[in-house]
Amino acid sequence: MADIEKPVLSEITGEFFDRVVAPAEIGEKVRSCLQCGTCTASCPVARFTERSPREIVRLVLTGREEEIMRPEVLYYCSACYSCAVRCPMGIRLTELVNLLRDVMVERGEGPLPTQQEMVKSVENYDNPWLLPRAQRDRWARKLSERVKVLPGKKAAVLYYPGCTAAYLPNMQKVALATAEVLNLAGVDFGIMGRDEVCCGSTAMRVGMKGLFLEQAGKNIEKINALGVEQVVTACAGCYGIMKLSYPDVAPLEPRVLHVSEMLARLVEEGSLRLGPLPRKVTYHDPCHLARHGGITDEPRKVLEAITGLEVVEMARTGENARCCGGGGGLRTGHPDEAARIASERQQEAVETGAEALVTCCPFCGMNLTDSLALGDGLPVLDLVELVFESAR
Amino acid sequence: MAGRIGVYICRCGTNIAGTVDCALVCEYARGLPGVVVAREYSYMCSDPGQSLIKADIEELGLDKVVAAACSPRLHEHTFRAALEEAGINPYLLEMANIREQCSWVHSDPGEATSKAKVLVGGSVAKAGFLRELPRREFPVTQSVLVIGGGIAGIHAATNMAAAGKKVYLVERGPSIGGHMAQLDKTFPTLDCSACILTPKMVDVERYPNVDILTDSELVGLDGFVGNFKARVRTNPRYVDLAKCTGCGDCDEACVLAGKIPSEFDGGLSNRSAIYIPFPQAVPLAAAVDRANCLLLEKGKCKSPCLDACAAGAIDFEMEESERELEVGAVVVATGFEDYPAEELSQYGYGRYPEVITGLQFERMLAPSGPTGGKVILPDGREPESMAFLHCIGSRDENANEYCSRVCCMYSMKQAHLAREMSGAEVYEFYIDVTAFGKGYQEFYRRVRDEGVFFVRGKCAEVARLGGELKVFAEDTLLGRQVELPVDMVVLATGLIPSGGTQELARSLGVPLGPDGFFAEAHPKLRPVETQADGIFLAGCCQGPKDIPDTVAQAGAAAAEALVLMDRGKVEVEAGVCRIDVETCNGCGICVDTCPYSAITLEEETAVVNEAVCKGCGLCAAACLGGAAVLELYDDEQIIANIEGVLR
Ligand SMILES: Cc1cc2nc3c(=O)[nH]c(=O)nc-3n(C[C@H](O)[C@H](O)[C@H](O)COP(=O)(O)OP(=O)(O)OC[C@H]3O[C@@H](n4cnc5c(N)ncnc54)[C@H](O)[C@@H]3O)c2cc1C
């Protein structure tokens, strides 16, 4: 009969919390958790995990270290920030999970094996895609005009494509369209070419804090040396990290902009004229742009500026947009789950009756495109592609 | 200058003595010039504590007293009374605050003790320069201003009118009644809200000594406790209350009939630009909606209302008017407003017509409401399933941190009524059930027994997916995610302060709490008083509460105001400005500086109206010749105080 016996909680202790969480900045409010479940109900991955976000908090607070410090528990979060923005007690759960991942890595228990490959690649090649440094600027060869390469040349704006748009053959279109559009609008910009390194988001999200600090430090130093006024990126992941995490590492002198912010301004100033594009599209807000970065209006302003373009919203949009499932290392760590989440998001897009799904992050774009293998869905376009098409 | 000074150091249990070594402070005080006696005691404010002071005054012939204890705001009047009882002038007291400004804010005993010594030293030095001052008393005007005509204002007004006082009941809207007029049945007894409210509305109107001023707002308050002057502006209603019979013919005739969303029905029905606020309104008369009336806004309308009105009550020439009311006390009863649910976009309010607020649902339940008391969806169908979501805009860092205290109960009341009326499957999504009042737990149990499903988890979002309106939550007791399709969602939206509360607080000089509601003077012992003497609080303007608490508080506010009026006189602070006529050269700087217009020039000399002076001291600082002197804080006293501290 031994197997019907249930374990009895014989100790409740704040020791683990005091040791691991309390010293961190985000530890401050965790004790106030109401166990209301808003986080779990907002979480795109909670269904696949042993422990929901709410349970993770409870386990942390009651000192159940051995139950939570396990890869099966901690390596599901897609870092979508849905829990964090809604938690009524203001607990930054996404960051709590990230902190616990850092500790896992320190203990040699993380990240997941598949993620380790990616991390190694960042260590060795400054990008997570196992591709050589020398190929980083290859995308730029396909541009209609030669692009300035900094610091050899000078420019006011640095365009930072990030690893996904720079390296992945099916996402290089984002880098190309961005550069073409900036050219059309007369923006004085350049790129860093082969000198560019990964923003560090990959490392940070899986708990490789040391590697992140190294990558971020390198990047900040290199960018500061260029003497540019602004850094613009078309990747929501790079944007989130540079804008919100870099200040904790070292000051980045130029202002960080997501391309949608810049495009919205160019459209408003009249520097960028957008021709008619009679089409019906829906827009997917990338987590790191909308919830993490707080940018939901600018991309819509740009879409509205395209005459003839009809934008229909999905049921969950803006701050409430459902995650595509790609972030936080989920795509590498648990590809099946990441694809299922993306496929469900595609379902929401199909329900709008739109003909295409527009987003403005190559990483979301890639994940949402790949999910088409699983079922119904819309062709995925990046905002900059659409803008390029209409500006031409 | 010294005198015969007694120093009394309070240990305040361990409040002071826990950090400050009172014996050392006492010893220090004994060595200060002029000090005849210094004692420490566990509670100086207690009877035996005060007796110590009184005995010393009588036996040792003390002529000044220093009390080193808590903030003067707490016990200055206690010690002044002790001086008076012992036969010396009450203003010969000086207090050193060694609690709030010392023991409570420091943790190092050595440093705290040194600071206490310094504070006592300063007070002893200043005490030597204290002078006798007269106690100042003024009569109290036997009338009262009540701001806000909800159940709180109505109840307070009725009680004070019954005691024979003149009452001005100022309501910003076209009718009194407040939110209670919009409710259907009231928890926990389920009695009909209109049935219990209407008689009270009629009752207050019948008192000849009550003036109900609708369409009116306070624009300024001058004076002081017992002697306020309130300026009240009445906006034009464009309908003569004396002539209008409330027949509603104008309402039907209006060209905009059925075109303007009714605020009373929460936008679930439409009204005209000239309308009767609601069937039981008091005064029962039409009012013109100035913002929407075509004639007033665009200057162009055939105005069929004018022809329709047999009583000839409509008058588009009416203008706004202002009057000054003299009152002895003010009761603030401005109530609350619904939390704007569209601000939390995840709940889909304003996006999905099936998502409504609790207040809208009350209107739907009301037999005289927009659906005739039927629970129906926008398409006319009866819902088969409904979700009630608790804590929308309350207990949430993204909105308001406080609990709105009535929404759990109203939500459960509505769940009960919804089930009874439509037979729908009903779900309550909650974090904790706040059911603290009398009969509330019993009601909670009843609703559970009846078969309402309770899901312990806060709803995270509402979205229409795959054609179904879905509620997303976690059943935290099972640890499972819930994705529940329902036909209708009712948000238990929280309560926030009425619009304009900040401006009103500024006019009244009453502080607001961190939650934005009016702050009471003491959370336990002075729950209806405010920091401003003579201004009292009633109902939801002080914080969210149910009707029983609102009425109890309104009764208490009325009683406090009656105590003030029946006492007939008020004593005001002696620390006012005095002009030294010898030194004054009549330059008038003080006249321009005084924010209360308390100083005038008469025959080239400044004269202070002591009734109006608030003792702020601006004139004393501005006067170049040093002729304006602030009693209790004159130059000699302040310099002695500083020297005492720096000794
Ligand atoms: C949906 C819902 C259901 C409820 N159900 C119940 C229930 O079943 N049982 C129960 O006990 N309680 C219930 N309550 C609570 C109840 O409504 C309140 O306790 C009660 O209305 C408070 O009365 P009040 O007079 O303080 O405020 P209000 O009713 O808000 O009245 C305030 C009045 O002041 C006026 N005013 C505001 N500002 C000014 C100004 N500057 N100048 C002049 N006038 C002004 C307003 O126009 C209004 O007429 C419910 C509340 C809600 C939202």
Ligand code: SF4
């Ligand atoms: S949403 Fe916040 S308060 Fe609620 S269970 Fe999650 S962490 Fe706790």
Ligand code: SF4
């Ligand atoms: S009364 Fe209930 S629903 Fe309202 S805020 Fe408090 S706990 Fe939430």
